[in-house]
Amino acid sequence: MGDKKGFQKYPRELPSKEAANHRIAHFKEFYLPPQKNLLSQQSARCMDCGVPFCHQACPLGNIIPDFNEAVHQGNWKRAYQILSATNNFPEFTGRICPAPCEASCVLNINSDPVTIEYLEKSIIERAFKEGWVQAAKNIDRNGIAVAVVGSGPAGMACADQLNQMGYLVTLYERNDKIGGLLRYGIPDFKLEKNIIDRRIEVMKAGGISMLTSVNVGYDLQGDELLEKYDAVVLTGGATIPRDLPIKGRSLKGVYFAMDFLEQKNRMVAGEVLSEAANIDVADKHVMVIGGGDTGADCVGTAKRLKAKSVTQIELLSKPPTLRKADDLWPNWPMVLRTSSSHEEGCDRQWAMLTKKFVAADGVHLSGIEIVNVTWKKGEHQNHKMVEIPNSKKVIPCERAFLAIGFVHPQKEGLLNQLGLALDQRGNVATQDYRTSVAKVYAAGDMRRGQSLVVWAIAEGRQAAAALHQDFFGKESIRQGAMLAV
Numbered sequence: 001m002g003d004k005k006g007f008q009k010y011p012r013e014l015p016s017k018e019a020a021n022h023r024i025a026h027f028k029e030f031y032l033p034p035q036k037n038l039l040s041q042q043s044a045r046c047m048d049c050g051v052p053f054c055h056q057a058c059p060l061g062n063i064i065p066d067f068n069e070a071v072h073q074g075n076w077k078r079a080y081q082i083l084s085a086t087n088n089f090p091e092f093t094g095r096i097c098p099a100p101c102e103a104s105c106v107l108n109i110n111s112d113p114v115t116i117e118y119l120e121k122s123i124i125e126r127a128f129k130e131g132w133v134q135a136a137k138n139i140d141r142n143g144i145a146v147a148v149v150g151s152g153p154a155g156m157a158c159a160d161q162l163n164q165m166g167y168l169v170t171l172y173e174r175n176d177k178i179g180g181l182l183r184y185g186i187p188d189f190k191l192e193k194n195i196i197d198r199r200i201e202v203m204k205a206g207g208i209s210m211l212t213s214v215n216v217g218y219d220l221q222g223d224e225l226l227e228k229y230d231a232v233v234l235t236g237g238a239t240i241p242r243d244l245p246i247k248g249r250s251l252k253g254v255y256f257a258m259d260f261l262e263q264k265n266r267m268v269a270g271e272v273l274s275e276a277a278n279i280d281v282a283d284k285h286v287m288v289i290g291g292g293d294t295g296a297d298c299v300g301t302a303k304r305l306k307a308k309s310v311t312q313i314e315l316l317s318k319p320p321t322l323r324k325a326d327d328l329w330p331n332w333p334m335v336l337r338t339s340s341s342h343e344e345g346c347d348r349q350w351a352m353l354t355k356k357f358v359a360a361d362g363v364h365l366s367g368i369e370i371v372n373v374t375w376k377k378g379e380h381q382n383h384k385m386v387e388i389p390n391s392k393k394v395i396p397c398e399r400a401f402l403a404i405g406f407v408h409p410q411k412e413g414l415l416n417q418l419g420l421a422l423d424q425r426g427n428v429a430t431q432d433y434r435t436s437v438a439k440v441y442a443a444g445d446m447r448r449g450q451s452l453v454v455w456a457i458a459e460g461r462q463a464a465a466a467l468h469q470d471f472f473g474k475e476s477i478r479q480g481a482m483l484a485v
């Protein structure tokens with residue numbers, strides 16, 4: 001522990017953000033350089049707890065008190081070594097993780113948590129700057145060929161782990177570029193794509209073969225895949241969006257959020273769109289249906305593309321700003337979250353049920369009809385939605401984006417060809433990442449359902465560990481513990 005009184009001396013502080021009205025003029029990240037001494041002071045706030053709840057809450061098991069201490073000592077290389085032992089891509093989690101570690105930080109009981117996520121980002125950025133992030137070298141190859149299908153964070157982490165353990169890894173992606181939702185879901189203002197490209201170069205130089213524009217299950221059949229490789233890891237994500245099949249769903253102007261976000265991510269990357277394909281929001285009233293991360297990304301993107309107004313509606317009631325009495329630390333708090341996109345200007349409404357999409361001309365969306373609802377506790381402590389009488393109204397809008405989650409992975413094609421068992425929710429069923437078909441593994445959103453980047457990385461690592469154990473036995477995992485688990 002660098003400074004016993006650090007948490008008393010220094011308040012939690014993060015670098016300032018560019019003002020909202022300036023940052024919506026571009027798609028770049030918008031944090032300003034940190035003030036002098038910020039990192040040394042913020043790392044000094046860590047109490048090096050005997051029972052570090054931050055570590056327990058991190059799906060990767062990041063050894064947080066130790067890298068905080070190393071930062072405080074100015075030993076950045078050591079901090080990088082500690083961080084990269086458990087996290088393949090701190091440059092992603094350091095930018096876009098909701099940071100369950102911070103929610104569980106002991107300081108968060110009665111004060112503000114340590115700025116763990118920002119310290120993580122600072123460590124990895126320093127490591128890239130100093131040239132410490134190097135491609136894996138002199139790997140003792142074991143001759144076992146593995147295909148990893150799907151190149152989001154789960155596939156990337158799995159491929160990275162297996163490569164370092166000596167496997168001959170081919171990472172397949174049906175899109176034209178590697179990265180999954182990191183590239184085509186999450187906008188640049190949260191994660192600039194050069195950050196992904198930088199990592200891809202390191203992974204390729206370390207020996208991972210990456211094949212893009214290959215839709216496995218169509219361009220390469222499931223049986224060919226099993227024949228060609230000794231093992232297969234499926235990391236294709238939960239790509240089927242939840243629909244809202246109400247009246248007017250097929251009107252022009254109603255889209256899935258991902259149709260909008262993918263198009264705009266491609267636009268920011270320099271791809272040119274035809275006018276007909278362009279989902280134009282300039283000077284339009286935009287409605288985002290769904291209050292989560294995907295919805296917030298639609299808000300920030302629509303603001304940058306000069307929407308006249310942006311409204312985000314949510315079916316559930318407005319959460320409290322502070323934890324309720326039965327919502328206890330160190331659990332993830334069920335409180336109101338305000339993202340940087342919300343700060344940029346958005347009308348947020350809660351407890352609203354969308355009844356139908358409306359078109360004044362019968363073709364183009366002109367509004368959505370909603371009713372207000374309340375949530376009442378039912379017999380079995382479950383919450384029941386009740387419509388409020390006479391609350392029906394039409395909110396004018398010309399564009400509506402459905403951001404109400406994803407239901408399961410795509411079954412047509414590869415999953416059906418392999419005949420994999422699915423769980424009740426339609427995700428790939430596994431036992432410790434092993435699917436119902438021998439030598440086929442699954443990880444990430446395809447296995448656990450729609451989740452988070454940090455979970456995808458953790459699952460990719462764990463699937464690699466399960467595969468390695470099947471080829472080389474339990475002992476091999478213990479020997480390579482820092483790599484594999």
Ligand SMILES: Cc1cc2nc3c(=O)[nH]c(=O)nc-3n(C[C@H](O)[C@H](O)[C@H](O)COP(=O)(O)OP(=O)(O)OC[C@H]3O[C@@H](n4cnc5c(N)ncnc54)[C@H](O)[C@@H]3O)c2cc1C
Pocket residue numbers: 096097098149150151152153154155172173174175179180181182185186190214215216217235236237238239261293294297413414443444445446450451452453454456
């Ligand atoms: C808009 C949006 C914003 C989000 N923001 C955040 C955030 O801020 N923080 C956070 O932690 N999480 C966020 N998430 C969630 C997070 O992005 C996902 O949980 C994570 O990306 C899942 O990783 P994955 O590798 O399992 O799948 P994905 O990232 O979905 O990647 C799967 C990849 O597999 C490919 N694929 C699928 N089938 C095949 C096939 N047959 N052949 C070849 N390739 C195939 C797909 O094209 C895709 O590239 C967000 C999600 C969305 C949609």
Ligand code: SF4
Pocket residue numbers: 045046047048049052053054055064065068104105106107114116
């Ligand atoms: S819980 Fe918070 S204060 Fe305690 S070790 Fe973790 S980061 Fe430091």
